[in-house]
Amino acid sequence: MTPTENLSQARQAFHAHLAQTSDSPIGLEIHHAEGSWLYTCDNRPYLDLIAGIGVTALGHRHPAVVAAIKRQLERHLHVMVYGEYVLESQAALAAELARVLPRGLERIYFTNSGAEAIEGALKAARKYTGRNALVAFDGAYHGDTMGALALAGNVTFRAPFGNLPGPVFHLVYDDETALAALDERVAAVVIEPIQAEGGVRIPHAAFIQALRRRCTELGTLLIFDEVLTGLGRTGQLFALEHFNVTPDILVLAKALGGGLPLGAFCASDAVMSVLSRDPPLGHITTFGGHPLSCAAGRATLETIMEQRLWERARRAGNFMQQQLNRLFAHEGIHIRGAGLLIGIEFPEVRIVRQFVAQTLSRGVVVNWTLNADRVVRLAPPLTISEDEIDFAIGTMRDAWVATKKSA
Numbered sequence: 409m410t411p412t413e414n415l416s417q418a419r420q421a422f423h424a425h426l427a428q429t430s431d432s433p434i435g436l437e438i439h440h441a442e443g444s445w446l447y448t449c450d451n452r453p454y455l456d457l458i459a460g461i462g463v464t465a466l467g468h469r470h471p472a473v474v475a476a477i478k479r480q481l482e483r484h485l486h487v488m489v490y491g492e493y494v495l496e497s498q499a500a501l502a503a504e505l506a507r508v509l510p511r512g513l514e515r516i517y518f519t520n521s522g523a524e525a526i527e528g529a530l531k532a533a534r535k536y537t538g539r540n541a542l543v544a545f546d547g548a549y550h551g552d553t554m555g556a557l558a559l560a561g562n563v564t565f566r567a568p569f570g571n572l573p574g575p576v577f578h579l580v581y582d583d584e585t586a587l588a589a590l591d592e593r594v595a596a597v598v599i600e601p602i603q604a605e606g607g608v609r610i611p612h613a614a615f616i617q618a619l620r621r622r623c624t625e626l627g628t629l630l631i632f633d634e635v636l637t638g639l640g641r642t643g644q645l646f647a648l649e650h651f652n653v654t655p656d657i658l659v660l661a662k663a664l665g666g667g668l669p670l671g672a673f674c675a676s677d678a679v680m681s682v683l684s685r686d687p688p689l690g691h692i693t694t695f696g697g698h699p700l701s702c703a704a705g706r707a708t709l710e711t712i713m714e715q716r717l718w719e720r721a722r723r724a725g726n727f728m729q730q731q732l733n734r735l736f737a738h739e740g741i742h743i744r745g746a747g748l749l750i751g752i753e754f755p756e757v758r759i760v761r762q763f764v765a766q767t768l769s770r771g772v773v774v775n776w777t778l779n780a781d782r783v784v785r786l787a788p789p790l791t792i793s794e795d796e797i798d799f800a801i802g803t804m805r806d807a808w809v810a811t812k813k814s815a
């Protein structure tokens with residue numbers, strides 16, 4: 409069967425049998441992916457400025473990741489994954505993570521996804537503090553399971569689903585005065601140190617530091633969601649380094665699995681140990697920390713550390729922001745970002761939709777953010793080259809000219 413025949417069957421089945429998440433899927437039919445590029449079944453290359461939503465930090469199918477997966481494949485797949493057997497793939501990744509994480513976060517629980525890691529962090533915080541209430545922020549996105557959704561900072565996404573776990577209180581992001589509302593009933597405050605889906609919002613260091621102080625005063629656990637910002641994307645290995653603040657629990661996913669599903673929450677022995685007793689097995693998982701994912705994750709983390717990819721992200725991000733500023737400086741469009749997490753804020757949603765479609769039709773994949781639909785968010789592989797950035801900027805220039813013509 410040729411790829412084209414295969415493709416049309418796939419497209420039919422996509423529409424007939426796959427649950428849809430919107431009425432307007434991007435609809436690219438992917439044949440293969442390599443480096444910063446996706447290739448569709450009709451042989452068109454697309455520069456991937458989303459990287460599977462911030463996942464493929466090393467680009468698609470990085471050789472070190474593929475080799476690690478193959479090696480693991482030869483040894484074993486699922487056996488019994490979490491907490492019972494000693495599996496080298498998991499233990500080695502946990503040890504490597506513990507080595508690079510801030511002190512006090514050396515105990516790691518692996519999950520399948522970001523949302524699942526958030527859920528585990530919430531359970532640990534509730535049990536450790538013996539408190540119920542949770543606090544999150546406007547614009548927040550922590551995933552779509554019930555507990556994570558309850559934290560979402562956009563009522564449009566919460567409201568259709570009835571009563572969610574709580575109580576959850578939402579505060580204004582980056583507003584120090586809002587922190588006065590915290591009190592001793594709060595088990596945990598969950599925050600993205602830099603918001604992605606909220607429209608690439610970078611808070612003031614003073615706010616994050618005041619939040620840390622307030623949580624410490626109240627005995628409330630501070631949970632940093634670094635699902636998207638972790639492992640180099642923002643120009644530091646962890647975004648917490650921009651603020652000089654260590655949370656009580658750090659949540660990771662996306663880049664962690666190098667393209668396979670993997671999340672983690674990381675905490676002290678004292679916090680994490682509440683999950684192992686009273687009752688024992690009170691928080692378990694069949695697949696979390698799968699050997700293949702951990703092998704891919706270890707190769708990813710080692711490559712990020714060896715190549716100091718956070719520094720590359722910082723340099724490439726600065727270059728990209730400069731180019732974007734030059735392109736959009738006089739158009740009422742604002743650019744902001746940290747490393748290779750960049751937001752382009754347009755004046756109107758309608759314009760964003762047109763710009764995204766025009767950019768895509770020219771072979772560059774970009775998208776807007778969930779909780780700030782006037783913002784296009786760029787999160788390319790950390791390995792993106794200068795030539796690829798030039799291509800992206802040239803394409804966006806043409807797309808912007810076309811957008812203005814059709815507006």
Ligand SMILES: Cc1ncc(COP(=O)(O)O)c(C=O)c1O
Pocket residue numbers: 461521522523524549550551552600604605633634635636661662
């Ligand atoms: C900051 C943040 N937290 C949590 C999640 C949820 O992760 P997952 O989709 O793996 O459940 C996401 C996903 O986009 C995210 O961006």
